[in-house]
Amino acid sequence: MKLGRLNHIGVATPSIAESIAHFTDTMGATKVHKPFDMEEQGVKVCFVDTPTDSGYNGTQIELIEPLDDNSPIAGFLVKNPLGGQHHICFEVEDIEDARKWFEGQGKRILGPPRIGAHGTPIFFLHPKDMMGQLTEIMETPKEGAHWSN
Ligand SMILES: CC[C@H](C(=O)O)C(=O)SCCNC(=O)CCNC(=O)[C@H](O)C(C)(C)COP(=O)(O)OP(=O)(O)OC[C@H]1O[C@@H](n2cnc3c(N)ncnc32)[C@H](O)[C@@H]1OP(=O)(O)O
Numbered sequence: 001m002k003l004g005r006l007n008h009i010g011v012a013t014p015s016i017a018e019s020i021a022h023f024t025d026t027m028g029a030t031k032v033h034k035p036f037d038m039e040e041q042g043v044k045v046c047f048v049d050t051p052t053d054s055g056y057n058g059t060q061i062e063l064i065e066p067l068d069d070n071s072p073i074a075g076f077l078v079k080n081p082l083g084g085q086h087h088i089c090f091e092v093e094d095i096e097d098a099r100k101w102f103e104g105q106g107k108r109i110l111g112p113p114r115i116g117a118h119g120t121p122i123f124f125l126h127p128k129d130m131m132g133q134l135t136e137i138m139e140t141p142k143e144g145a146h147w148s149n
């Protein structure tokens with residue numbers, strides 16, 4: 001398997017509004033996308049762009065707030081009431097090849113295949129199989145498939 005770019009760092013928060021203020025006022029972020037709900041994933045999502053030398057195509061911060069107590073991140077926030085770093089997401093060229101690779105390595109894939117916040121297929125790998133790091137694998141958006149919110 002060939003590791004792709006670090007697409008985003010997932011940061012759980014009890015309040016996306018408070019986190020936007022933090023990243024804007026304290027961290028000086030200048031590009032905050034509109035928050036949106038992903039009911040099927042149980043989270044409200046908001047992307048904060050981080051600059052790179054060549055403009056805004058760097059790794060994003062993905063702020064995620066539970067939509068309800070059944071959210072997959074509800075347990076994380078009980079243990080970490082202020083929120084914090086929740087997962088990391090790497091891109092791959094082909095999600096099925098990646099799935100086969102990780103299954104062959106005996107890593108547990110969490111839940112059914114799904115479409116992630118950038119509109120491409122994703123899956124998650126259990127933190128206990130990934131050196132303690134909840135890891136999301138995301139298929140790179142196809143050329144020209146522009147995502148924005
Ligand atoms: C909208 C999609 C978007 C995108 O980018 O496209 C997203 O990223 S949405 C992100 C939210 N969705 C998910 O995270 C789905 C995958 N996650 C899960 O299925 C759960 O969070 C799971 C199974 C990783 C943990 O669930 P839960 O916290 O309810 O279970 P436990 O409390 O029993 O935890 C088991 C064990 O794992 C440790 N743990 C939990 N969360 C994390 C974490 N984020 N990083 C590292 N370790 C984690 C937890 O401490 C337990 O360990 P133990 O030693 O037994 O205490």
Ligand SMILES: [Co+2]
Pocket residue numbers: 008010062087089136
């Ligand atoms: Co994510």
